[in-house]
Amino acid sequence: MKPEELKLSLKNCLLENWTSVEEWFQSQSLLFDAPLTGSIDIRDGGFKIAPVDANLYPAGWNNLCQADRAEASSVFKKTITSKLDSLGLNFSNRAPWIHVIPENHTKNLFYWENLKTLAELVRGAGFKVTIGGIDLPVDFSTQAEQLLETASGGSLSVVKTWIEDHTLHTPSGTPDLILVNNDFSSGPPSELFHLKQPVSPPLCLGWFRRSKYNHFAIYEKTAKEFCLEFKIDPFLLTPYGSLVEEVDFSEKIGFEQMAEKADALIQKLEAEYKEREIPWKPKVFVKSDSGTYGMGILVIESPDEILNLGRKARNKMDVVKNKLKTTRVLLQEGIPTLLTTSEGDTAEPVIYFSALQLVGGFLRANRERGHLENLNAKGMVFKKLCMAELRKESRNDRIEEIVYGTIARLSALSMAKEVEELSHLKDCP
16 A cells, blocks of 8 residues: 555545544543643654654644644633533633743743743633743742743743642732643652642653653553544554663663564564565664653664664663653654655654644654654754644545544543553652
């Protein structure tokens, strides 16, 4: 099957069952409490189209096209209102107050641009919005509100924030709901645990606790359920993978186990590809099991490459965001991307959502990287991929929204199941 034929066949299957697909997602939304924000990186390899990374606290809201931004507020109004209603919080005489906890960036102007956009989208939904973190390195000694410069030359207001009696306070009062935009790779401050105000996404899904392998294990089960319902081969939507624990790249600990599991994964992929007559030599992505920003990733074709990994590559894998040491790795099927921009740059779609509703997306492009490399690296740029514009086209033409959007919603549902799973832990705030 040619690459475009696969996407077309998936689109046609989904279209033929569109009402049932929507009903299926609606029934699932009643069972699980989906986080209010999330994004998914998708690889379209022609022989399969599947998610390869999932983020609950995404930056990059500023990369959404204007058409998507115009509709995003209506999505947030629906999802946040539903969240508040489910908690029994009703507001008849004032707008609900949403407070955003950011990353502790002070020099990354693009991050502040992202946060400014997110605040505008939520504010456009009719909510009051403030931004501030208890560890934000900003001097509030003279003024409780400070302005931070953004990448576009604008400014973002951040306010002094503190915790008292398990409640987050600001100088103007106490917010109704906390929206987190910090992945807490090193763990959240203890003061944030067990807040009286509702928090979404939950702090326990920060990278200090969350596992990529666990997410994709849940996604695989979710995709199988969906595919069984609509007679789709789960192989087409699912990346295969395995987990290796107790790894130390600096001391070469766990390398034999990595090599053994990589070999088993490659053999499994070879059998799957042969059965489906896919002319592609299996590759494996070796990733840190936690963390973001595209750090801690390498691509191999043979387990011997792991055993013979040089010092430079080991150093690259050893430490990720916030200088955290890699101790667990995800071995994941290397899905190439066949997408390119009009300029010929290698690209992959990134889809944003709130709960199980699509918000928008963009293409991450990188002319310095090939079709089987990590594109979230130096040289990346962002290109327009407007879900809103696709909706204006006839249903038969909007392949990307139907196929990529369905995969994104399956990922969002998997995140909701992660919340359900971790909520039973005693130390999960």
